[in-house]
């Protein structure tokens with residue numbers, strides 16, 4: 001007789017602060033990441049409200065221009081590296097082991113370190129605002145010469161970037177090792193849920209991109225303090241070199257921000273359309289294609305630096321190519337919904353908004369990829385509108401779809417659907433009021449990263465500021481929803497939704513501290 | 524994840540512990556090799572552009588990646604199994620290089636799960652007093668706890684005579 005022996009289930013959950021400090025449990029670490037991301041989201045959001053308050057009227061009213069520049073810089077750094085990236089790593093930690101039927105991440109201790117690198121890094125960045133000379137004020141892109149000349153805050157930022165980079169790299173190595181090594185029997189690569197696929201690809205993008213960024217800021221550091229002249233023309237260097245290496249990291253980075261969101265909505269849409277995902281294989285290949293292309297388009301961020309014509313053409317066509325796999329994905333999501341018996345719970349609303357609004361961002365991206373046109377758009381509010389339609393509407397709304405989708409699984413309780421809908425509508429309406437007018441501002445020529453502007457831009461800026469406050473305060477509803485669901489509420493069944501697909505729905509809600517005692521069998 | 528496989532006819536017992544590993548050794552080499560190759564090509568480009576401080580970071584990262592895969596791979600080459608036959612309990616620990624085993628009297632054997640400090644992984648030691656052999660070091664914490672539970676079976680198969688002292692549960 002061969003059998004898998006009966007199992008002693010030791011589901012003791014350690015207590016107290018040391019549970020969180022020393023935890024090697026993927027769910028605990030996922031929770032830590034998610035809370036960290038949420039706090040950073042609020043911190044970065046507060047900064048954006050300072051920016052929008054100053055921009056409510058032309059002229060200088062509220063903050064001093066140098067502080068304004070610090071706000072635009074630190075807002076972006078906090079949001080990109082503190083909120084969106086850790087948020088998705090939190091999802092990866094919680095969901096990937098459950099989705100592939102693994103007991104935990106492959107390297108649980110490393111996982112603990114990856115998380116605990118984040119709080120000191122964030123602290124360093126926040127402290128930088130209070131050191132002599134203030135925080136970094138060169139924009140999140142840290143272009144020299146501004147960043148070479150900035151005060152001590154820039155050094156703090158450089159160390160922050162190193163720590164965050166280390167955390168991301170350790171995190172992605174862990175994710176790669178887990179996905180490749182720890183799948184349950186029968187879980188072949190082409191059976192993995194799309195969220196797992198997009199994270200696998202994202203992790204490789206991180207591996208390729210982050211060291212380049214680490215190198216770039218290290219060169220900045222040596223330029224600032226150790227007498228090198230990588231970016232200083234006076235010493236034979238070239239500031240454009242920084243832009244090349246920054247964007248060699250930076251463009252893959254934007255796909256690092258979006259691919260996990262694509263993965264999440266590829267899980268959500270089929271569930272609420274009650275149909276399997278349309279074109280699974282093409283989704284996988286489209287993600288791989290996007291990842292590959294993202295490494296050969298970086299100079300579309302620097303059309304105006306004076307590249308040779310052949311370079312401009314190459315980067316223009318390569319950038320346009322990205323629209324193809326992206327279009328494939330959007331087509332597949334629409335085809336999944338097509339004739340499905342759809343219902344519109346909060347996660348689905350977020351997923352639909354994500355597809356619709358991300359498409360707006362993709363389309364403006366396409367207009368900017370046209371080199372001669374971009375000479376007009378570059379460094380205007382049009383760019384700001386574009387990347388908020390991609391990052392906020394794409395990454396953040398996608399992430400929110402995931403939060404509502406899996407919150408009952410995480411907490412064991414259904415969230416408050418009414419509050420969820422309020423959160424959704426206020427966020428999405430606020431978002432559009434904030435960012436849609438910025439397209440017009442940009443087309444009319446309003447530059448980005450300025451605290452003061454010409455009178456003719458006043459109306460749209462006021463609208464935008466009002467939208468920002470609506471959107472900002474709506475996020476407090478999310479806090480209420482999450483806390484309520486943690487505290488109690490209607491018990492969630494293990495399936496939560498109607499016939500959702502995936503191993504995570506085969507375990508109870510909330511899942512036991514240690515998920516799979518015996519490997520699940522995947523058909 | 525571990526595969527625990529037990530064969531039993533009531534008295535005689537065989538328990539096999541092995542990591543379930545979805546990547547073969549060759550495939551693991553390929554993944555790491557491909558990463559190194561891509562890293563090398565990128566490094567050449569970046570150094571040519573004059574940004575030589577970047578590649579060392581990439582190199583460092585590849586070392587960590589390689590180590591992670593090495594650690595994961597090494598686990599698959601270790602196989603623990605124990606056979607209880609009649610009066611005897613045989614604990615065998617097989618590694619590619621060779622094998623270590625210990626023959627124990629079933630009556631005296633006990634299994635200890637110890638953790639010196641919560642920061643360190645626990646250790647699983649079956650054996651009679653003074654002659655323990657460590658097994659399952661490659662498993663995850665949870666799997667080790669589970670293995671301990673199952674280890675009691677071949678011991679208890681004699682009729683539950685065995686008291687198991689010195690067992691302290693670790694707190695994750």
Ligand code: HEM
Pocket residue numbers: 141254255257258300301302319320322323326361362363364365366368369374377378379383386387390391394395
């Ligand atoms: C359809 C795909 C996309 C295309 C064709 C595209 C194209 C572009 C181009 C040409 C620029 C440079 C504009 C300029 O500075 O003059 C740009 C900027 C930007 N894009 Fe996209 N983009 C796409 C998708 C995305 C996605 C998915 C994200 C993020 C999730 C993103 C985030 C950004 C950001 C953050 C910037 C501005 C960076 C800065 O200067 O601070 N884009 N995009």
Ligand SMILES: [Cu+2]
Pocket residue numbers: 250251254297298300301
């Ligand atoms: Cu780009």
